[in-house]
Amino acid sequence: SLTQLPLTLIVAATTKNGIGKSGGLPWPMLKKDMAYFARVTKRVPMPTNTGSVQSDALKEANLSGIRRNVVIMGRKTWDSIPPKFRPLKDRTHIVISTQDRSKLQPIPDDVVVASDISSGLRSLEVLVKEGKALPAGRAFVIGGSTIYRSALDLSQTKRILLTRVFKEYDCDTFFPVGLGTPNGLSEWKLVAHSELEQFVGEAVEEGIVSQDIDGGSIDLEFELYERK
Template sequence: MPPKPPSLTLILAATPSLGIGNGGGLPWPQLKKEMGFFARVTKRTSPSTSVDGRRKINAVLMGRKTWESIPPKFRPLKDRLNVVITSKPQAFMDKLDKREDVEGPMVCSSVLDAISQLEGENGEKLAHSNMELEKIFVIGGASIYTTALELPQTKRVLLTKMHKEYECDTFFPVNLEETTIWQNKTREQVQEFTGEEIQEGGIEEQGVKFEFCMYERE
């Protein structure tokens, strides 16, 4: 039997009013440092192989619209198991390139279906491919975040706080600062989980200041 998948970590960037998207894309300019952080954190495993020699890999869970917002040449996202959640999985699969690849996408009907598949058939497939799942990141959109926040498996939120407002039509459902359930972690704790060097007070790029934060469910 493959090991059960780990807890879920939401990863996102948001404006002060919790805006996360506009018109199917990002509301702010393309920020290479923020995008680089996302790529490295969602790819990074530790250590690189498990005790029995299997290579570790992380999964990224996303809704169909988030998948479609990724330029075709960049999907599936490299070096991660891509999991796409859609209410019409068969119709989605019929449109896919049928090549077999550990990066997927694996197609599921819900977040719970994804967890179930990772525990079952697809977890076994990974084991047969000499792979082992380490972390599961939920990368959007808003309805997937909303569902994931209600699940006990969701233990952590990695939030890039934008210090500037932008026009948005999509919003993160919870202000983590205003709940007693979610606790803001220290810079050292963010560094330990992500493996990244986190600059005190945030960083600035293209005139946009932002900082990397982490919240954990108490």
């Protein structure tokens, strides 16, 4: 059921795990990464039909948008998304807040507001059963640090899609787990690039890639970690 849906964290972080600064991202728009974020969080996987052929009905159901992925975020991350981009197109939103919806800045009615991830997924499950929301494809946790930490405590959190940003921007918010420091103690394992591509459903540039930004370039790397 929805409450047991595997969760994937998606994050961009510096080598010191910096993810945020003054309520926003630490860096100017990284077009390659933001486009990757948008494509990956929108793409709904086809159900795999073991040992058989995919029925045209199932293909049709997914191509025609019968399911939508879910993005789960904290209230501060909701606030950080430029109003012209939120709610994010073609995705179902769960916003986590300790405050009641009535006490927050107006949030659209089709955005689920909940006090934690599990109750948000339960609320969405009710809406789906009432025919008020589309069935879920994948679920992505999109931050910030408080919500990443909560998600990491859930056993249903299976993957982390990390974009490493190889420049030390000044940050005041950090991803709560060290990744890519090769010690055997981490419960998170970097998986092969081919597995990243298989998961996201598209070809992804491998290794360190350059992102042009005004008056220079910065290096990025797209990685997938899985729980051991």
